[in-house]
Amino acid sequence: MEVAGTIEAVRTSVKAARRNGKRIGLVPTMGALHVGHVSLIERAIEQCDFVVVSIFVNPTQFGPGEDFAKYPRPVEADLEICANAGVDLVFNPSPEVMYATESLTWIRVERLTELLCGVSRPGHFRGVTTVCAKLFNIVLPDVAYFGQKDAQQAIVIKRMAADLNMPLEIVVCPTVREPDGLAVSSRNKYLSEQQRKEAAKIYKSLRKCKEMSKAGVTDAKEIIAAMREILEQIAGGEIEYVSVVDSETLEKVDEIKGKVLVAVAIKLGLARLIDNIPV
């Protein structure tokens, strides 16, 4: 496995792979790799011949007061995970490499980024789309892999890629969960033992939603109320949103019909936890 710190090194390796007719897959990450990331890497290895994992804690997607400084950066462990998974190339740039020019250029996806997490994290998605475009331009992958756990991110990136005619496919892989249902996330590390136990109620609320929907309930208000009842039992939790939205436009819907996304964001201790299920 090659580890590259410069854009030139990445371009050289990918170019050689492409010359050999290989299909290039990219898994963009902020490191602190867990089984969720591994599932993306495994999918990439299944579908591609040359798999690149980028590890970059992108400063421009963190707001003031967010966890940029304390975001975990276990580089050695991450590289071992990549090597064991069969990754071909890890791109692990410094901020100086990724932002060699002071970025005056920003990619904004309107509407989709103003809803759900966009409300409390106003500059977040602009940072995500811009850094992903940079990574796509550096690696030029045929496919890039994102997790369903960050559903809004995946929808925004897909829209950006379509609107800008980016020459790649975006694949979204299912959320990986702990045995008690909590979505695996690098930010789960911020939870105390007690909070970690409480956090399982997030998935409990999503399961409740699924059950109600299966039982024929279509009224979004009724479902949200039942979910809130569960979420309010999370000791120390602060609900940011519980929303039933159209899974393409992310606009709130009153009734569950067609493709709908049920999404939750909760502050719990030092963590901000998000989760969702497509219904």
Next chain:
Amino acid sequence: MEVAGTIEAVRTSVKAARRNGKRIGLVPTMGALHVGHVSLIERAIEQCDFVVVSIFVNPTQFGPGEDFAKYPRPVEADLEICANAGVDLVFNPSPEVMYATESLTWIRVERLTELLCGVSRPGHFRGVTTVCAKLFNIVLPDVAYFGQKDAQQAIVIKRMAADLNMPLEIVVCPTVREPDGLAVSSRNKYLSEQQRKEAAKIYKSLRKCKEMSKAGVTDAKEIIAAMREILEQIAGGEIEYVSVVDSETLEKVDEIKGKVLVAVAIKLGLARLIDNIPV
């Protein structure tokens, strides 16, 4: 010469050329091709093995009340010019092809787009950068060619490409002028015979600037005053700006030293004319 109306056709042809080791050049235009465009095409043919010209009057870079509807679209003549010049592929998409998805995604280059022409044309550069990014993603050229006449546009595109790590080189070619010095432009067609004669004073003012600079004048105010004196003689003309700016940041400078751009915009009849010289 191939004429392609779809993105798929362009990608197929360019892919084949690239597989044969050819260097791909792109000249993005809005059609109404003139000797200025031809000079870009000639440079592309000199430096590349496969030259693509895009012809697309991009609606998103025109403001309300601007000349989108009446912008000239002499398609047959344009294709003949391309064929005679030795172009390999013309991409001539409809708005429905270029904007198949309702564009929620916009690329903005801060600061640089808020100065000079950005003041009177607030959404213009956002439309230019976004459509250029789309064209770059469709064609994936090794080099793209722009004219010095639209100096701000070239500077903005260069910055976008650098900030987003776009895998291409931006080449800026010198302004082509009529015998009396007027910069060649598709919009010169909007001028009456009398206005056309008057318009030569724009270049006269730029020459004056160059003379003064050669004679050792470095005070921007003094130079601007002398230029305005000439420009004010344009019958029916309305000066939008006469500016001496840093040729990278486009910020106004008080003194000519280092690389400076002297830029002018004038409304004359139905036309808005711009011109500049690097000093």
